[in-house]
Amino acid sequence: MKKNSGLPLSAKAHSNTESQHKARKRFGQNFLIDHGIIREIVRAIHPRKDDLVVEIGPGKGAITQLLADACDNLHVIELDRDLVPWLKVKFEKYPNFQLFQADALQFDFAQLIRDEKPLRIVGNLPYNISTPLIFHLLSYADKVQDMHFMLQKEVVKRMAAQAGDSAYGRLGIMVQYYCAVEDLFDVPPTSFDPAPKVDSAIVRLVPHTTLPYVANNVKTLETLVNVAFQQRRKTLRNSLKQLLTAEQLEGLPVDLQLRPEDISLAEYVAISNLLGDLSVQHRPTEEAE
Known part of the structure; x- marks a missing residue:
């Protein structure tokens, strides 16, 4: 005769799901298992009791558990x-825990705002959607206090890169337009199950309360940067000639012999403001990102 485990049925189901659930490649799942790293991440986030915290992709709840213990409002x-x-x-005992079964790429984060309190967004983001998801979240920058993400190390380097760096490009320029970027620390593959084939890193993004450089038309800035980095190994003159006339090119306040990766965010904003509204739309290539 089998002994009763003493666990309620819901707890038994919970335990079975945790042990049986396998990471799904199509969701880009890599579950954090290193408790030291988990604690270090939460220390970096430093959640407070009255914070409005949003976690993207909680997985098996490794980070979620510490967040739920620390704050009263967790989505x-x-x-x-x-x-x-x-x-x-797992989190039924937390009255202010709210779960959305949804695709974060399509999610309206503005619906979570209460009493004008800004969002604090965290997540171990799937590598296969990290760049488009970051761009989606940037559209809510004015509603966000900060963001802490686990990302592929290469992506974090691109986000933090400055003009002249080989990693500098569209992603870094547009993220830095909206946010201050801080590369916090690296996370080895052994911290995950299954272990990814690349190193990871934790990044902190803090939206600017006042933009350091203001684009008159952000869409124009985005189009300009997209086109420039589609041919990043060419000079700026050759990169932009598909978009601008010879006269417009000669009127730019930069050295046209420089490559796109040598032009600062401030200079890209200045160029976009000179150009006005660019109606030409270009789909970014993988290299442009």
């Missing part, structure tokens, strides 16, 4: 339907 967004009931059981 999580999970795409994997199989994890949703398990997470609901």
